[in-house]
Amino acid sequence: MTTTTPSTEDSLTTGGDRGYLRIATEEAYAHPEMYELYRRHLRDGSLPDIGFNSLVGYFLGSEHPQPKSVVERLQEAGEKRLADMDRAGIDHQVLAITAPGTQVLDAREGADVARKTNDRLAEVCAEHPTRFSALAAVSFEQPDAGAAELERAVTQLGLKGLMANSHIRGRYLDHPDFLPVLEKCAELDVPLYLHPTTPPNSMIAPYREAGLDGAVLGFGAETGLHLLRMITSGLFDRIPGLRVVVGHLGEALPFWADRIDHMHAKQVASKRYDAIGPLEQKPSDYLRSHIWITTSGMPWTKPIMFVRDVVGADRVMYAMDYPYQYELSEVVEQDELPMPLEEKKEFFELTARRVFNLQF
Template sequence: MSTESSTARAYRRIATEEAYAPQELIDEYLRLLKTDNVEIGFRSLMGYFLQSSHPQPQQVVSRLADLGERRIADMDAAGIDHQILSLTSPGTQVLSVDAARDFARLANDRIAEAVRAHPTRYSGLAAVGFEDAPSAVEELERAVTTLGLKGLIANSHIKGTYLDAPQYLPILQAAADLDVPVYLHPQTLPDAAISPYVEAGLDGAVWGFAAETGLHLLRMITSGLFDRVPNLRVVVGHLGEGLPYFLSRIDHMHQKQVASGRYEAIKPLQQKPSEYLRTHIWLTTSGMPWEPAITFARSVLGNDRVMYAMDYPYQYELDEVAQMDALSYSEQERYEFFQGIAERVFKLPRL
């Protein structure tokens, strides 16, 4: 385990996908679990974390709402200098329109308060209630310009709809105009797709998250969203949710689909689908501290497209940072991986 002070090395270790939830939101999730009107995935995921007697989910939940001494002690123990905080999945995206707006504002205020209290240890991303685009734009502008938050967290689909849908364009345009990235984070699959995953016990982080969020990111690309909003920047965790491995096939099949006119949704793009991952999208290593996968992602997308994340508290492993420090990188590459890319993408202050 590597816990030496950041002054003893030439870089800060910045973890870029680190979850938080106000206790009030946890309580609201518990209330929703007592009702019948919740998605299958929400009941599977939050039912496990909030109602299981197993120590692993209990430890996760006990850490989620803490933005003080315990979280900082955990960071110190693991060798993390700075966390970029964001509202945990599924965030606001399972709530009513009014509740989503109110809980987004609460979470943003709490994260901003923590950043003010610990400016060298925390930065934060803003949450919004996506179903009410005007209020979402207003809240994102407040969170960025007044609270100083550094991006927008989107916990993937919004009740089965995706960010390529026209109703979300004003929110994404606002993020682009504010020059902050959108962090596309997983949640469980929507009811229309989840049954085979739940049946096999594969609906969560083991595979369902990647299937759902990889689909979401690919929809954003193939819909032409990045052509319509050319200054939109997106960050996605878990080394791109499997897409980097499929880029050659995606490009090949997309070209054939455009030529054949098979699908109304598939139109010509200004670039190959794979090229958007090199021009508009950055990856983090959250939950994927595995050298072969990191090396592959860097090789196909570029070293400047892959940065570090831990996925705290869901995947809090004390030896992970030591494993990442041991990657066969030059000192400059290690600086970029842990610090430089994150500072540029999220426009973090140099501390």
């Protein structure tokens, strides 16, 4: 078994001195004009989304140093971000539009934000090709136009996939309306990254009243529901080339896998729900055939090793969740995961290269 030298926060460096590069695969960006648009909506109360007003209202309205620092870092993709990466030993970030992205906006505003974000991310990647890659944004409100923007972003701008910040104003990607965008992902052979946002109005009340609508629980509960809907709806059977990446160790689905399989089989047999029918595989099998999982925001060794065991080591890769969760100690903990060097290279670098077609 090949091992590496134990690391400390002081020893974190880029360049692959430990035998691998660290590629962080869920790293957030916000175009400044998007935040100006958000501020206008917050001022005039024109977006009735409770989660938007809770989440974005906090980050753009709080005077606390932590959210102010996050907002500053989200809008910067140059020297400050590169310095943070160097300090944490991060060789490469896969950038993407932060939540809620375009998905709280109408078609016109969403398309404008997506186009400007994609153009800017392409510039950033061209300026620093060894340090940054990026995923595209689209407006899902006009799926045909969204598919066209995805094609432009991938074929003309060189972006590496599509970011979906979970529900689209209360609707989910298993709905037939969104097939053009998902089919375009499969046609272009690029992954869809399913990222959390706050639950929709129809779901958020008990989370919001307890202060649990954000990353502490609401994000994961909503995004896990979204991914499971995609699986049980038969979406991956209809679009077999669709590849999905999900963060936070799979938004709890690997931990529920056996129970989901058991109860899904009972529901199919009893024909209890019109929405639940036979699939080509067990629900948990799609975690091993169509879905990849990142460790964003979940740096704890025990669940990382558990998820690797459930879905396969080749399905789990590193992410930080910058700048929301920028902790050098978490990089150190994952450097010390109990696996041989060859597997750490897969975890930190090679799986990401394959999934996102990274060629730097």
